[in-house]
Structure formats: structure tokens, C-alpha cells
Amino acid sequence: MRLDDGLVVMSDTRTNAGVDNISTYRKLHVFRPAADRIFVLQSAGNLATTQEVLDRLSHDLRAPGGAESLATVDEMYEAALYVGRVSRTVVGEHRDGLMSSGADGTATFILSGQITGAAPDIMLIYPEGNYIRASDDRPFLQIGESKYGKFMLDVGVRAHANLAVAAKLALASMMSTARANLSVGPPYDLAVYRNDALDLEEFRITADSVILERLLELWEKHILAALHELPAVSDLDALVGTSGADGKSGHEFGK
């Protein structure tokens, strides 16, 4: 999420190669390649590809003589293009092996961060190597299993949440996804970046955290409270007519 005060990013840690092969890997990685910049790279997709991409990014940072790296790029979009190229290179080098087993070796990334002199930004990097920014109307990006938790993020960013609320919102969105889909699960890694800080706070929320239990309780309570406040569907004084199509009795509600 890109917010007025900064950035909030969250990743789960579950990976799977089928339901009988589930593991826990970190998918949120922080790079501090130089004093004037900080990056968070989140990944979804093929685990081997994301690990090799991370290894190559680190290798490039250690390489002598100013080879292109996260330390040398001048702008966020150049960093995104660089990560995209590394990602394509990794997949390209394993294409023959992957094709022979029918595996999809691609990975998708979200690059967040700031380079001094420009505003913080978040960018989604496609397996094809190109990127998009978050829109100003819906200033968040999702990769991986993005459907279940989208509505909650949508509601949150509309309300111009501050960083503390946004962190809780990210957790709520993640929890609603995890409850609906086995391929998403705790621990959850959270990083909160305040504009121009060039440093960030990191948290890991484990499965037995009291905050997750409390969140689920609050969620049930407030969903039911909202439904309680809503007028009954059959009670609307906005009843505008009855529809008798196909001989059925019915009520049609409008403005």
C-alpha cells in the first residue's frame, strides 16, 4: 500500500508444491544497497526462480567496478526494470529444464522503496520484465492469491488510513485470504516505511499471535453489527414494485 505517510507491505510465508508439500519461506526481502536508498522486494511464483533472483541481486551488489545493481540505478523505475531483467534471465536459463517437466518457472515481484530525491513508490514487476505502478485511485498492489483480500484493502485505502491503521488493514486482508485458501498462511512479514526515513520497521506475526485471534473476533463482531444495522431486505420502504416475470411473485427494490 502506498499511503500519504509512507508504505506498508506484507507477505505471508507459505509455499507449496502441491498440498502435501508445504513449506515456510520468507517472501519479503529488504535491501539497503546504499545510504541514499532502501528497497523491499516481495515475490510470488516459482520459489527457485525467486531465490536465484535474490542471489543474483546480492551478487551484483558485491561485484566490483560499478556493474548495474540496486546500488547504481538512479530511479525506482530503473530498479524495477533491472529486477525484471534479472528475473527474465533466470527463467530463460532454466527454460529447457522447466519445459521438459511442464513447470512454470516464472515469478512476479513487488518492489517498494525510495531513492533520495524522489517520493517512495511501489511497483509490480511482471515475469515479462515490465512493470506497473499502483494507481492513485487504488494505491495498492497485490501478487499471488490476490482476490480474497482485495475488498478490504479497497475500503481501507479509500479512507486514507494512516500507517498504523494500514498495517492492521494489511493483516486483516491477509487473514481473510488465509482463512479461504490453504496456500496462504502465517507467519506474516510486515514492513512499515515512513516517507524519507530510509529505514523501516519490520515485524513478524506468527500463527499463535494474540493479534490474529483478536482480529478474527473483532471481525465477526463488526460484520454482524453492520448487518444488524442494515435494514432488512424485505423491509425496505424503497419498495418500488413487484415483478411478475414467469408467473413468479417478487419485489423489485430501487432508489
Add this chain to the structure above:
Amino acid sequence: MRLDDGLVVMSDTRTNAGVDNISTYRKLHVFRPAADRIFVLQSAGNLATTQEVLDRLSHDLRAPGGAESLATVDEMYEAALYVGRVSRTVVGEHRDGLMSSGADGTATFILSGQITGAAPDIMLIYPEGNYIRASDDRPFLQIGESKYGKFMLDVGVRAHANLAVAAKLALASMMSTARANLSVGPPYDLAVYRNDALDLEEFRITADSVILERLLELWEKHILAALHELPAVSDLDALVGTSGADGKSGHEFGK
């Protein structure tokens, strides 16, 4: 949803053949084939297939001499199998035409209803012609774009909602889906069935309904209220340690 007091079913009406070809069709159809039974058939998938299936079901009901139909089946599972056979027949007869254009002609159905002498039930009928019931733990079924709204249904049925609350819950689940996905949209058709009534109340909620506007307001209010009540992620007294992996500062939260 299969609830203690009866059934609540809801369908949207949006169909699309690409984003530039969006139409409104009813996807919730009521059959009253005999005095001792009532069925609601909801569809997702290929529109031509679902229309032909509906036409054939009606045709079979008009056919003289006790041909198999929704009027002749003795149990809900036989009704589901019958609809599954009709669905497979329709797709089978158009297979050559569909294959030549690469189109997927299949459809998925939810059959809800009651035949006197047995409890009301809901069943999901696959394109393959077989079916599943809703589970007792999560007594709801979804077809079509089922991901976005699942969490809300899950929370609702856990709370053993009554029919009036469940109707509002269905609307809330549908609204959260529609806000996240263009292929889902109003009007929404709702039917509420009370156990053993052998009749049902039908409602249509249009895009300009005050209830939709009110629901979105309540939703935002209560999501933010729940987040407000939740302790801050960085404030947890359940702090159990710091993780220094990769030289990163961090906090790990557990019980």
C-alpha cells in the same frame, strides 16, 4: 446458504463475452413442477448452455407420459443427477461447434430446494454431471467468481445467522465481489426459502437501491471500527523477541 431455518440463495445478473460485451441475464430460476416440491436453479458458465438446459428442463416438464423431469424425480440427489445429465447432453451436442472456436461451453449449477418428506438441501452440479452437497461445517456453496466473497459467508454461517441476517450477508458477500470484479454486478436476485414452506420469497435488488449504498457505508464504518479496536501491531505486549536474520532488525510476535 443452508441454514437452520431454511435456504438463502442469491445470484447476480451480469454476463460477459469480453469486457466490451456485457449483458444482464437472470441466473436464478425457480421451478414449481408439482405441489410437493420447489427448486431454485442457479447457473454459472456458458450462457447458451444454461439457456438450453433451462429450455430442456421446461420441455421435459411439458412432455406427456411421465418422461423424467423435475416433477418425476423422488429425491434431491436425483434431481441433481438429472440436471447434470441434461447439462452434459447440451454441451455434448455442441462440442464440435464449440471446439472449432476454442470456446468452453460448460456450465455449473447450484440446485436448491425441497421435496416433501426430506429436508431442504443445496447441491452444486459440476459440468461433468456429478454433484456435491454443502458441508455441515461450511454450509454454503458458490459458483462463478467465488473467491472475493467467501470470507464473509464463512463468518456468517459460523454465527448461525437467521434467514433475515443471511439474506443481508449474501448481499454483502455479493457487493464485495462486485466491487473487486467487473464481471459481477447488479441487479441481484435473492430468494429466501423457509423450511417446509414449498414456496419462497423473491427479491430483486437493483444498482440504485438504497440498501446497497447503505451497506457500503456500514461496511466502511465497521471495518474501520474493528481496526480501531485492534491493538497496534507495533504495540503488542505479546512481543516475544527480535529476529536478526540477514542483519535486519525486527520483532517477532507470538502468543
